[in-house]
Each structure stands twice: as C-alpha cells, then as structure tokens.
Amino acid sequence: MPRAPRAPRRGSLLLATALAFLAAALPGAPRAAADDPSPAAPSATAPSAPSAPSAADVRAAQDNATRRAAEVAAVEAQLAAAQQAEQNLDIQAEQSVEAYNGARVRQQQAEADSAQAATEAATAAVRRETARQAAAALAVAQYRTGLPPALGAVQGLMRVQDLHSAELQEEALQAVQLQAASVAAAAADTAAAAATASAAAARAATAAEQAAAVVRQAAAKVQAELAAQHTEVARIAAQRGALLARLAAAQQVSVALATQRQQALAAAAAKAAAEAAAAAARQSADAAPSGTGTPYRAGDASAAVAFARAQLGLPYVWGGAGPDVFDCSGLTMRAWQHAGVSLPHFAADQYASSTPLSYHQLRPGDLVFWSHDGSPQDIYHVAIYLGGDQMIEAPRTGDVVKVASLWIMGTPDFYARPRPSGA
Known part of the structure; x- marks a missing residue:
C-alpha cells in the first residue's frame, strides 16, 4: 500500500547521540576543556545523568515499527481479499434473488394456466355428457316412434305425399343418427383433449413450483454465505483497527490520523473509479x-x-x-x-x-x-x-x-x- 512521505526517522539522531555519549565515556578518551560546560568537575556524590538510549534500543524501536507496519500491510491484504469475496457474493446473492423472482413469475403463470386448463376440461366434460344424453334420448325416441324427434314433425307430411316413405325415412334416420354420433364423438374427443391439457398444465405447475423451491434454496444458501462473509469482514476490520493502533503507537502518531489516512486513500480510489x-x-x-x-x-x-x-x-x-x-x-x-x-x-x-x-x-x-x-x-x-x-x-x-x-x-x-x- 502506498504511504505518504514522512520526516526522517529520529533513530538516526538518537543513534548519533548514543555513539557520541559512549565515545565520551570510554576510558582513556581525550576530553577537551571546552567539552565541559561546568566550571568544575562533578563531585563523586552528584547524581548521575540519565543514560542515553543504546544503539540496540534504537534498532529495536525501528524493528518494532517495521514489524507493526508489516502486520498492518498483511491484514490490509486480507481485508481487501475478504471485501472482494464479499462483493462477489453480493453479486451472486442478487443474481440468485432475481432468479428466484423469475422462477416465481413462471410458477404463477403455470398455476394460472393449470387453473384455466382445469376449467376448460370441466366444461368439455359437461358438453360430452350433454351430447351423450342427447344421443340416448334420440335412441329412445327412435325406438318408440320409429323416427327420431327431428323427423317427427315431417312424418305426417311424408305419409300424405307418399314419397316412398320406407327408403326416405331410412336415409333420414341414418343421417340423424350419424350426426348425433358425430356430435357425441367430437364432444368426447374435446373432453379427452381438455383433460390431457389440464393434466399437462398441472404437471407444468408442479414442475415450476419445484424449480422455484430449488432456486429459493440456492438463494438462501448464498444469503447465508454472504452473512458469514459480512462477519468475516467485520472480524478482519477489527483486527486491522487493533494493528493500526499498535502501528500508531510505534510510530508516535495517533490512531485517528492513521485511520483517516486509510479512509482518505480509499475515498480517493473510489472517486477515481466513479469518475x-x-x-x-x-x-x-x-x-x-x-x-x-x-x-x-x-x-x-x-x-x-x-x-x-x-x-x-x-x-x-x-x-x-x-x-x-x-x-x-x-x-x-x-x-x-x-x-x-x-x-x-x-x-x-x-x-x-x-x-x-x-x-x-x-x-x-x-x-x-x-x-x-x-x-x-x-x-x-x-x-x-x-x-x-x-x-x-x-x-x-x-x-x-x-x-x-x-x-x-x-x-x-x-x-x-x-x-x-x-x-
């Protein structure tokens, strides 16, 4: 992650001070009078001056800051990967939700088609029964009178005109019988076709319902994964905050300043992407x-x-x-x-x-x-x-x-x- 330029480390100055202090304290080292600002040498009973940090102390502080920075960089990478995974899951979740919405639309249409087909099948069954009853009534009338009801009105006329009634009545009777049989057969065919269509529509509705259930389960699974990823991102973000606090302490800067800088970098990246x-x-x-x-x-x-x-x-x-x-x-x-x-x-x-x-x-x-x-x-x-x-x-x-x-x-x-x- 790019970092803002910073002032030269204080470790170099401290190291120089420590080395100078050690050189001055070494036995046998020459010491100029001008190096001692006091008018007289300190007495044996005077309190000793505080010791300067050693080179090892300076290196330890530098190494500590470096380790903290490395920890932050590592957790930043983890957080970026977790956020990317969260974004990918978010897209998958939206896709699964919309797939479920589409499956529900198809299910509702299939259910409506099934209901319509069932209504048409019931109507066709009624027509088939009506035609069957009409054919039965025609047979009864024929048995009683020798003519179907449709020819009853012309029976007298036929007798008066003497139009070779035997042949004529037989032909007319056959025509009416054929017509009645045709109507009954057509009604039966229509009812059978309607029943077949109704059964197919019902199967389609059942299949659509099952498909919607499968898609719903898939959507729920992705939603659960997304919720778990939200938790993981929050965990890594909390870890990042703790490491930023340690880094800020090691670098003697405030946690707020470190956090603000990270937020500023993220905002700048988002703005650039939006532009x-x-x-x-x-x-x-x-x-x-x-x-x-x-x-x-x-x-x-x-x-x-x-x-x-x-x-x-x-x-x-x-x-x-x-x-x-x-x-x-x-x-x-x-x-x-x-x-x-x-x-x-x-x-x-x-x-x-x-x-x-x-x-x-x-x-x-x-x-x-x-x-x-x-x-x-x-x-x-x-x-x-x-x-x-x-x-x-x-x-x-x-x-x-x-x-x-x-x-x-x-x-x-x-x-x-x-x-x-x-x-």
Missing part, C-alpha cells in the same frame, strides 16, 4: 442516437419517484415487494405500479417490458440495470434514476432502501423507460 465510470458512460452515450425516448404520461414518473422516496430506510429482504420490505425489482415494480404501470417482479422482465434508452436520455423515474455478463437475460439488479447521477435502490441483505450514486456499482449495463400500460 472513470462516468467518463466511460458519457463516451458511450455520445455515440447513441439523440432523442427523448417514449414520453411519460403526466405524473407517471413523478409518482414512481415519490413512491420510491417514501420507502427510504425500509429494509432489504429478498423476494420482498412491500409494504415494509423490498428487494431491488420489488421496489421498482411497486413504484411504477403506484404510477399506473404494471411491471413483473423480475428485473430482466422489467427491462424487456420497457423502452431502451441511452445514458443521455435518462430522466427521473427511468430504470437502470446491471448485468453479470452484459446480456439482458443476466440482469441481476435494477434501480430508479433520480437525476444528477443519483438513484434510489434496494441494494442487498443487511442494507436498506437508499439514495446512492449511479456509478456505485460501476457503469450500468442498460437504461430503460417503463411503457405505459396498453402502449
């Missing part, structure tokens, strides 16, 4: 087509932003969609629902349901997205743009809904504006 990300975003946006994109209806964006602001400070809980807890896509879904626009509880689907924008087209209320591999299908985080490179987000477990820099996670991968319902 680089902003510059990259502006450069890529300059090449995008100009325009304002799809306009909002009056009040849409402001209503979404107002709702999001009202949730500031509420805790993040994965799968949360209000009213007291939210995850990232749950917050944006409810915010735009408050504005009259329906969005799914799944960040990738929210992007698919919106109009893509460039950075320069962003307006308050628009959505910003991050993807693990740069594809829309792998979007794992979404937030609401406020303007001025600020956003409102539900970031991660252990955090709350808050305002943050647009560049806090690096340059967003996608920008989009929710389309009004029905557009």
Whole structure:
C-alpha cells in the first residue's frame, strides 16, 4: 500500500547521540576543556545523568515499527481479499434473488394456466355428457316412434305425399343418427383433449413450483454465505483497527490520523473509479442516437419517484415487494405500479417490458440495470434514476432502501423507460 512521505526517522539522531555519549565515556578518551560546560568537575556524590538510549534500543524501536507496519500491510491484504469475496457474493446473492423472482413469475403463470386448463376440461366434460344424453334420448325416441324427434314433425307430411316413405325415412334416420354420433364423438374427443391439457398444465405447475423451491434454496444458501462473509469482514476490520493502533503507537502518531489516512486513500480510489465510470458512460452515450425516448404520461414518473422516496430506510429482504420490505425489482415494480404501470417482479422482465434508452436520455423515474455478463437475460439488479447521477435502490441483505450514486456499482449495463400500460 502506498504511504505518504514522512520526516526522517529520529533513530538516526538518537543513534548519533548514543555513539557520541559512549565515545565520551570510554576510558582513556581525550576530553577537551571546552567539552565541559561546568566550571568544575562533578563531585563523586552528584547524581548521575540519565543514560542515553543504546544503539540496540534504537534498532529495536525501528524493528518494532517495521514489524507493526508489516502486520498492518498483511491484514490490509486480507481485508481487501475478504471485501472482494464479499462483493462477489453480493453479486451472486442478487443474481440468485432475481432468479428466484423469475422462477416465481413462471410458477404463477403455470398455476394460472393449470387453473384455466382445469376449467376448460370441466366444461368439455359437461358438453360430452350433454351430447351423450342427447344421443340416448334420440335412441329412445327412435325406438318408440320409429323416427327420431327431428323427423317427427315431417312424418305426417311424408305419409300424405307418399314419397316412398320406407327408403326416405331410412336415409333420414341414418343421417340423424350419424350426426348425433358425430356430435357425441367430437364432444368426447374435446373432453379427452381438455383433460390431457389440464393434466399437462398441472404437471407444468408442479414442475415450476419445484424449480422455484430449488432456486429459493440456492438463494438462501448464498444469503447465508454472504452473512458469514459480512462477519468475516467485520472480524478482519477489527483486527486491522487493533494493528493500526499498535502501528500508531510505534510510530508516535495517533490512531485517528492513521485511520483517516486509510479512509482518505480509499475515498480517493473510489472517486477515481466513479469518475472513470462516468467518463466511460458519457463516451458511450455520445455515440447513441439523440432523442427523448417514449414520453411519460403526466405524473407517471413523478409518482414512481415519490413512491420510491417514501420507502427510504425500509429494509432489504429478498423476494420482498412491500409494504415494509423490498428487494431491488420489488421496489421498482411497486413504484411504477403506484404510477399506473404494471411491471413483473423480475428485473430482466422489467427491462424487456420497457423502452431502451441511452445514458443521455435518462430522466427521473427511468430504470437502470446491471448485468453479470452484459446480456439482458443476466440482469441481476435494477434501480430508479433520480437525476444528477443519483438513484434510489434496494441494494442487498443487511442494507436498506437508499439514495446512492449511479456509478456505485460501476457503469450500468442498460437504461430503460417503463411503457405505459396498453402502449
């Protein structure tokens, strides 16, 4: 870790003083009168002067400071590695949460399809039974009268006109019988197909439910790993604080000063990264087509932003969609629902349901997205743009809904504006 320039060590001066003292005290060493400022030599009973630090003392102090600095450097490396692991787990957690949200959307759709298929199967079964009963009634009527009910009205006419009734009645009877059989068979086929579709839909709903459960377990596992990593980072940070205190004591500087310096270095690095990300975003946006994109209806964006602001400070809980807890896509879904626009509880689907924008087209209320591999299908985080490179987000477990820099996670991968319902 780079360190700020410091004043020359006092050890060199102390070492020179110690050597001079030892040289003057050695037996047989010549001593000029001018070297003794006192008018007379000290008496045997005078108190002895305090001994100067030895070269060994000086070297020990220097070695101690060096050891403390090495300890701090080592724990700084451990802390950086732990924080990087925490960041990676945080991304994995967001991905798993959004995967669970997507699985839940698919499960809900499969359940709705299953319910619809079951309703259609029940209706088809009723029609099949109705057709069966009608065919049975036709057979009874034929047995009683020799003609089906449909021909009963023309029976007298046929007798009066004497139209070779035997053949004509036989042909008509066969036609009606065939029609009745066809209706009954079609109804049976429809009912069978509906029952098959209903069973398939029910199996799909069960599979979707099982898939959602698997994804939920995976998300819970990553969340547990992330919580453990939070604890590890806190432990190493506490160890770092203790070592900084020892280093500060060894270097005769305050712990506060050492901590402030570390914080200043971290802040400078973060600022440089944010500036680089902003510059990259502006450069890529300059090449995008100009325009304002799809306009909002009056009040849409402001209503979404107002709702999001009202949730500031509420805790993040994965799968949360209000009213007291939210995850990232749950917050944006409810915010735009408050504005009259329906969005799914799944960040990738929210992007698919919106109009893509460039950075320069962003307006308050628009959505910003991050993807693990740069594809829309792998979007794992979404937030609401406020303007001025600020956003409102539900970031991660252990955090709350808050305002943050647009560049806090690096340059967003996608920008989009929710389309009004029905557009």
